[in-house]
Amino acid sequence: FPYRRLRIPxxxxxxxxFILLVRPSPSVLRAALMAGIYFLSKFSGRKNSTEKALGAxxxxxxxxxxxxxxxxxxxxxxxxxAGLIYLADPIAQRIPGPKIIGELISIPIAATLACSPYxxxxxxxxxxxxxxxxxxxxxVIPIITILIFIAxxxxxxxxxxxxxxxxxxxxxxxxxxxxxSLQKVFPTIGISPIYLVILLILVIYRDWE
Numbered sequence: 146f147p148y149r150r151l152r153i154p155x156x157x158x159x160x161x162x163f164i165l166l167v168r169p170s171p172s173v174l175r176a177a178l179m180a181g182i183y184f185l186s187k188f189s190g191r192k193n194s195t196e197k198a199l200g201a202x203x204x205x206x207x208x209x210x211x212x213x214x215x216x217x218x219x220x221x222x223x224x225x226x227a228g229l230i231y232l233a234d235p236i237a238q239r240i241p242g243p244k245i246i247g248e249l250i251s252i253p254i255a256a257t258l259a260c261s262p263y264x265x266x267x268x269x270x271x272x273x274x275x276x277x278x279x280x281x282x283x284x285v286i287p288i289i290t291i292l293i294f295i296a297x298x299x300x301x302x303x304x305x306x307x308x309x310x311x312x313x314x315x316x317x318x319x320x321x322x323x324x325x326s327l328q329k330v331f332p333t334i335g336i337s338p339i340y341l342v343i344l345l346i347l348v349i350y351r352d353w354e
Contacts, residue, residue, distance in 0.1 A: 156184045166297055171206075171219035178202040179226070195230050199223070217267065221260050228259025253279035274331025281324045289317040 160177045167173055179202035183195065203223060206213055213219045232255035237247035257276050265271050272278075296310035 157181060162298075163294065166294065171213050171216045172222035174206060175202055175219060175222045175226070178205060199226055199230065217263075220263060224259045224263055225256040228255040228257075231255075232258060249284055250280055253283045270333050270335045272328050272331050272333045274328060277331075278324050278327065282321045285317040285320055289314045289321075292317075 160181055164173060164177050179195075179198045182201050183198040186198070206219075229252060233248075233251045236254055237244070237251035240247035240250055254276055257279050261271060261275075292310045292314040296307040296314070299310070300307040
């Protein structure tokens with residue numbers, strides 16, 4: 146039985162299990178639906194793109210629940226994903242050194258640039274260290290997610306192994322808390338979202354020239 150045929154059901158089952166474990170918040174639903182659409186398109190042999198997957202996921206979710214458009218978590222999830230799609234690669238190409246370093250740095254920068262105008266609208270101010278803090282915690286977050294996911298699945302069968310994974314994940318969580326506490330070190334400025342929108346447009350325009 147070809148392994149390729151197992152990929153779709155395995156992927157969908159994993160996504161469904163992930164949603165059950167972390168609860169179907171707007172950002173989780175957007176991420177899971179987008180991933181499902183992307184993989185279904187890929188495995189069906191059709192030309193796929195993350196832009197189309199994001200657009201389809203947004204459209205489907207808003208059709209079933211239009212009130213998601215007013216959820217801050219949903220908006221930030223869409224903005225961060227759009228930032229990764231359109232800004233991460235151009236930023237990575239401008240960072241000298243190994244490719245993996247460029248990717249690690251460009252991802253939080255792209256997400257921060259895309260979300261900053263809306264965050265400034267919500268808070269009325271912005272911490273100048275937000276990009277540096279996001280870069281510091283970005284490599285840890287996927288590791289913590291994977292460790293906790295495996296630990297949750299294994300807790301009933303291998304409780305000792307699950308406890309070990311949770312201990313390792315807790316180390317990463319403490320690192321995130323430590324980095325977050327450093328926000329007091331950086332100055333916070335009041336800023337109008339319009340300035341950040343203009344800055345973002347200039348960055349995109351420069352990359353597309």
